[in-house]
Amino acid sequence: MFNDPAPLLLDGRLTEAAAAFTTLNPATGQVLGHAADGTAADMDAAVAAARRAFDETGWSTDVAFRARCLRQLRDALRRHADELRELTIAEAGAPRFLTFGAHLDAPVADLGWFADLAESYAWTTDLGRAEPMGMPSDRRIVREPVGVVGAITPWNFPHQINLAKVGPALAAGNTVVLKPAPDTPWCAAALGVLAARETDLPPGVLNVVTSSDHGLGAQLAQDPRVDLVSFTGSTATGRKVMQAAARDLKRVFLELGGKSAFIVLDDADLRAACSYAAFAGVTHAGQGCAITTRILVPRERYDEAVRILAKTLGKLGPGDPQDDSTICGPVISARQRDRIEGYLKLALEEGGSFAVGGGRPKDRDKGFWIEPTLITGLDPRSRTAREEIFGPVLVVLPHDGDDDAVRIANDSPYGLSGAVHGSPERARAVAARLRTGTVSVNGGVWYGADVPFGGYKQSGIGREMGVAGFEEYLETKAIAEGVT
Structure with missing residues (x-):
């Protein structure tokens, strides 16, 4: 060419x-x-x-x-x-x-x-x-x-x-x-x-x-x-x-930028929703401004959600981008890898822990790689839970019902994207309250030439x-x- x-x-x-x-x-x-x-x-x-x-x-x-x-x-x-x-x-x-x-x-x-x-x-x-x-x-x-x-x-x-x-x-x-x-x-x-x-x-x-x-x-x-x-x-x-x-x-x-929330309501299929959230969150190594990286799950099912998310993330890579089956490839550069690692260190300092991942994959010593990572135990106001990381790193947070989920999702300087999974009527009602430019309801895809894309707030x-x-x-x- x-x-x-x-x-x-x-x-x-x-x-x-x-x-x-x-x-x-x-x-x-x-x-x-x-x-x-x-x-x-x-x-x-x-x-x-x-x-x-x-x-x-x-x-x-x-x-x-x-x-x-x-x-x-x-x-x-x-x-x-x-x-x-x-x-x-x-x-x-x-x-x-x-x-x-x-x-x-x-x-x-x-x-x-x-x-x-x-x-x-x-x-x-x-x-x-x-x-x-x-x-x-x-x-x-x-x-x-x-x-x-x-x-x-x-x-x-x-x-x-x-x-x-x-x-x-x-x-x-x-x-x-x-x-x-x-x-x-x-x-x-x-x-x-x-x-x-x-x-x-x-x-x-x-x-x-x-x-x-x-x-x-x-x-x-x-x-x-x-x-x-x-x-x-x-x-x-x-x-x-x-x-x-x-x-x-x-x-x-x-x-x-964005730090978009993926809300799982208490009447959602938890396994399906969390599996989808894991897939969406680390596609292309999480290098997308509209990717949903804050996973909000019902508090009473938090531990179960963590297990599902961690198990799914463990199967998603990282892998060679040339491979047809790869979902999570490398991050773009050593500079970006180092930036992500700085947030992983910060997550531990803020009281979080890794349910899966948390560093570089041991089997890849060339290129720029971060494992798909799930962080638990963080306060929603922590820096790691609020700032854009731009890597294959998800934070899972508990919520106490629809109103609380909306409050946590909207408590962000960003408003680019979001997702809601639950019964159609409730999911639509929650989506309507999100201060964000695009929302996926029960897996709907908003990308298209005819669909305006952009965000609220910062x-x-x-x-x-x-x-x-x-x-x-x-x-x-x-x-x-x-x-x-």
Whole structure:
């Protein structure tokens, strides 16, 4: 797909940078290859190209052309799906089974949904005639693209998050500068290569700048030529992005952290619910902001729930991400493994204990691995029970009924996701009281191109995906025309 090192995409040209940085296989710790190490000058050139493409071409007004280019990009990604699958498993440590869903195939298909939406969207709304202050006026509302979008993305689900920003932003008529995380530059570079080689996207409409320098993200957020910053990552970094964007009062979309609760009611099938919670909690080594990592179970069945959770987690890995049966693969890096181990140490200091796991697997001395871990005995207000760990680590907490479960679940600075298992009527009632952006009831799956995703409180601002996510990339203009 590309020669080593992977290139930048700047103003329609695949470009080698002056230097390169390494990308690692997290399952082995070995070097996979290299990616262009973009500089501040490269980022400046990317923003300039995006600004020029928006201001001086017909991209922003030609809906049919935009839809055609998006479908071309979708089809190119599908043609190279086998290569991309292997790349994603190797670079992101993604379990193979997930590449047939949210790690690759699903977000690629979603590009078609956004192309369809652009074609069917009501770009103009007629408000009819009115006579304010006795002056007859025909009025209409027009939706227009924001302009230049700076997209800053993390490493955990690189294709899904890259395409969830690039797809609707381009469909809406914007131009984009994509700055991916340095842990997964190849996934983003592959997008740039296919866009350049196999689509009719005009120069500057999509630019991809890989770099080992996190400062380039800050540069993108601060650049006055950028009209909107779309960022997915930690809440701490989201605050910095918001502060940087405030200098020009540019718009921001922020999809940030989570510490989501999985509530098991006292009339639920405890074995089924806890088994599902264990599976969901350590999929992709728990490296998902919306993963439910606080398991709330009825106090009178706490010990039984712990046994079920521990037994299930013991069967889930960790395993080689190349294996079709693997659920929990490696964590992305030594830095992330060390961070998780810091929380495991903290859990013991806070009075917790490990029902299963609690460290590195003894049979894996290469790569970056943490055992699926279940922590018991913590107070709901402890740091380990409240802070995002971003690893295969679950905390199980007792509750004293529906009201108490809702109180514990909502007692969090986050509000990204959640799950409830129980009789349908009670589960729906509990779900309605959760202060969170998405909720799964009895195993329901909320992911989809047409479903808006985002959080309450410190989990972010705005929504990604769905019509709401598309409209994040639009401005609203009111036009009134005098009638004689």
